[in-house]
Amino acid sequence: MPAIDRVDVWLGVAGILRKDHTYLVVKKKYGGLKEKWSFPAGFVDPGETVDQAVLREVREETGIEAKVIDILGIRTGVIREKISDNMIVFALEYQSGELIPNHEELFDVAWLSRNELLADPATSSMIRFFLTEDNTMDQKDHGFKEHESNPGKEFGYSLYKIFKKE
Numbered sequence: 001m002p003a004i005d006r007v008d009v010w011l012g013v014a015g016i017l018r019k020d021h022t023y024l025v026v027k028k029k030y031g032g033l034k035e036k037w038s039f040p041a042g043f044v045d046p047g048e049t050v051d052q053a054v055l056r057e058v059r060e061e062t063g064i065e066a067k068v069i070d071i072l073g074i075r076t077g078v079i080r081e082k083i084s085d086n087m088i089v090f091a092l093e094y095q096s097g098e099l100i101p102n103h104e105e106l107f108d109v110a111w112l113s114r115n116e117l118l119a120d121p122a123t124s125s126m127i128r129f130f131l132t133e134d135n136t137m138d139q140k141d142h143g144f145k146e147h148e149s150n151p152g153k154e155f156g157y158s159l160y161k162i163f164k165k166e
Contacts, residue, residue, distance in 0.1 A: 014087055026101070
């Protein structure tokens with residue numbers, strides 16, 4: 001059996017934070033999400049748990065302090081038939097802070113309504129997925145269901161799935 005290169009196994013986190021009927025979103029300066037609204041997200045660092053990572057990423061990108069309240073889904077895919085790209089999507093609750101965008105990584109950070117996000121062509125496919133009528137954060141059913149989708153050819157996925165609580 002060939003040796004496994006762990007550099008090709010990625011673990012990321014994203015946080016969906018809603019406050020006063022708006023969602024915390026960021027516009028990245030790089031990658032497949034460049035100039036698109038997305039949820040605050042990033043990679044898990046060595047020595048931290050996934051829940052610690054999502055809170056750190058939200059704080060670093062936006063200045064907002066949050067609390068983990070649930071796991072909403074797991075996105076998993078394979079990029080160019082080689083890289084295993086995995087992300088845990090958390091529901092977060094606002095704790096404190098004012099918007100302070102990390103200008104090294106972001107063009108912008110904002111609180112936008114569901115309607116604003118769904119109407120904006122610069123909104124990422126993941127936001128659209130989680131904010132559609134049948135995929136809202138308000139569902140309280142148990143269990144995860146597999147959804148196959150494609151975020152766009154710019155990412156290079158040869159396989160892509162989201163497991164979401166139903």
